Amino acid sequence: MSVAGKFENQQVLVVGATGGLGHAIARYLKREGAGLVLSGRNEDKLNASAQELGAGWLSSDLSSSAGRAQLADAVGMLDGVVFAAGVAPVAPVRYLKDSDLDACLNVNTVAPLLLARDLLKKKKLKAGASMVWISSVASSQGAAGYAAYAASKAALEAAARCLALELAPKGIRVNCIAPGMIETDMADAAAERISGDALEAHLKAYPLGAGRPADVASAASFLLSAESRWITGAILPVDGGFSIN
DSSP: OOOTTTTTTOEEEEETTTSHHHHHHHHHHHHTTOEEEEEESOHHHHHHHHHHHTOEEEEOOTTSHHHHHHHHHHOOOEEEEEEOOOOOOOOOGGGOOHHHHHHHHIIIIIHHHHHHHHHHHTTOEEEEEEEEEEOOGGGTSOOTTOHHHHHHHHHHHHHHHHHHHHHGGGTOEEEEEEEOSBOSHHHHHHHTTSOHHHHHHHHTTOTTOOBOHHHHHHHHHHHHSGGGTTOOSOEEEESTTGGGO
């Protein structure tokens, strides 16, 4: 349950705010009193989300150095950063395209790390700030067709652990959320590429069933808040019990 006023007078940047998880996180934080800056590549959806939430926004391509620099320059001092942008090419390795692999690694791994670098260089993160990166259970659970996506998320988690150590002296925390099957457009698109039987078998691996975007949003709220002040470098599974099988 969201808590009104929990993030009063705090500013949070949500990257990937036009996606299912990013938008859910932004809405959840808004109900808890956060001031928001939204970022994404779909300008029309971003503008609509910003109007809905009374948030600032900037459409930028964070797969480019220019886009990252533009965003880092535009934001003010931040108490929190959520990186929820991502792409998930689903294909056996023998059919994997160079361009799909490059895009997957760039968006899922390189962009959050280099955006963090740019924000740090420009001193945009307050002491005690929290960064939350959205990973995936795919980082630690094998699944045919997900080699590129799984590799990108495993690398993201490794980077988060190292960055958490670097920033601990400043009181800045870095954590990842590793969601399982969440009902979003990206999950639906991935599901369309596999057989119905395979999808049904996958869903049976979730003791608590498929999750909702709000399940990830509440976890992000926890990791951004002072409630998790002694947690850094952690990978929080939000997966309905999938990872305990």
